[in-house]
Amino acid sequence: MDALRTALQPITHNLPGPVRDLGVSLIGESCYKALVLDIDHENTECVKLAVSKALGIGIVGASSIVKVPQIIKLVKSQSASGVSFLSYLLETSSLLISLAYNVRNRFPFSTFGETALILGQNVIITVLVLNYSGKASVAALFVAALAAGVFTLFNESILDATTMGYLQAGAGVLGVASKVPQIAAIWSQGGTGQLSAFAVFNYLAGSLSRIFTTLQEVDDKLILYGFIAGFSLNLVLAAQMVYYWNAPSAKVKGKQKEAPIKAAPAATTTGASTPKGKGPTTRRRG
Template sequence: MEQLQQLVLDPLKPYLIPITSNLPGPVNDLAVNLLGAPCHSALLLDLDVTSHPECVSLAISKALGIGIITAASIVKVPQIIKLVKSQSSEGLSFTSYLLETASFVITLAYNMRNGFPFSTYGETSLIAIQDVVISVLILVYSKKTVQAGAFLAAVGSAVYALMVSDTLVSDAQMTSLQAGAGGLSIASKLPQILTIWQQGGTGQLSAFAVFNYLFGSLSRIYTTLQEVDDKLILYGFVAGFALNAILAAQVLYYWNSPTTAGHGSEVDQSRKLQGVGQKGTKAALATEEVLKTNARAVKNTSSSSPRPSSSSGRRRG
């Protein structure tokens, strides 16, 4: 860090400080809110990273948090696109998304009630919304539209009880729910892991979403250690990272599997068509052989028959 200060920042101070000291009002206010006044002054106004190492750690944590939230806004969009294009939920477990949605709704409410920085949990709300969309699509493409409506009603009721109302769920009950949310997070991954293992492929599961989850949960361990002194939150991210690592390993292992991305049904169909084609070819060859045999028989018969005498048609005088 000292080398960075001496070799990079100190020579650039005459050029950078006029810029960092005159940032637009909204940008400057955002930096103060994220870093706090002391760290804002040390890092942006003084460009000093050696005297306040805790400010550097905080800045890294905030940057990771903002990056995670930004990525979370689109992390499951590829999964939604794959579902809509294929009109199939093959390889996806509704139970997995149901449990994950419940876990995220509880965690979101717990963070909001405790007043934790939004940068430490903001992606939870975005991913929860995308999970709801995916869950509904899974049910719709499985011809379960009634269950899809019931699921939406249940999610709406849970959001009202945990986030809108102040009387339905007490703070003590909220803490107990958060303790259970860690178990839900673990349980939400197991059905998906088992589904992939049973089908021998990842089906319509998005690799982009899986690897973003993996790196996001790893980053969240760091941001939680830096900014949130809550073991319930920390243990949930640690468990999530371990299970996301298993899912990522399955994605890599089954990358070329016929059942990955819905190719399994196409392979089976092509094999069936190939079998029908082979049977048709054999039948055609047999028919051709019969025709050739009949043609030879007719030729032999015509050649062996006696020709009529040339004088038989003459008139006698």
């Protein structure tokens, strides 16, 4: 270890200014000195903080595309089969409240940045689901309500910190509740339809990582309990995705149930005629 430290320190002590400033901004001056300059990997607190920051940045980066496959599946299929509107409505509401709460409390961006990115993708998915369900007017109403929510939640003169705390507690409940309609939809349809496996499994990994980063960087039980509950239901969704992996979609099931209707063969004329008075209703008199 001493030999490795001796070899690396000339490099770590001469990093470019922007790289050094970025490192200090992420893990702080003391941990930067311990981990980068002194290369002291026995400093467990700084190591945990560095891992937390790396996970946070990774989650934020992955969240920028986490629901893009879901959007692509909806657009390609022109169908919202298997995707619960209620689930996305609840989740979007929860994300918006959480975003406002984190911004107003000035928490590190690495601990909540994915909230803003996923929120934007959720809005697109919700609008697509409504449009493909023949409810374009409801989609317009949804966007208008969302804009009003943004204005209200981020305005400190309208909502004080205490009220935001209550809303954040409610957002945790909404976030958990948002998974229930999706789980129920999969169960009732016997398949995952147009639900994206990429999004489901990334959500599972992200929620687990967020438990760790919240424990390390954010002393807020409301946020922590929300992530723990969310992880539990994300685990159920992932299990459903595995269980119904090869199940046919509702559209395919409908086609399978349709039996081909064959026309009855036309009667052929043999040339023989029915004798008069000998029809099927004619009685023979004795």
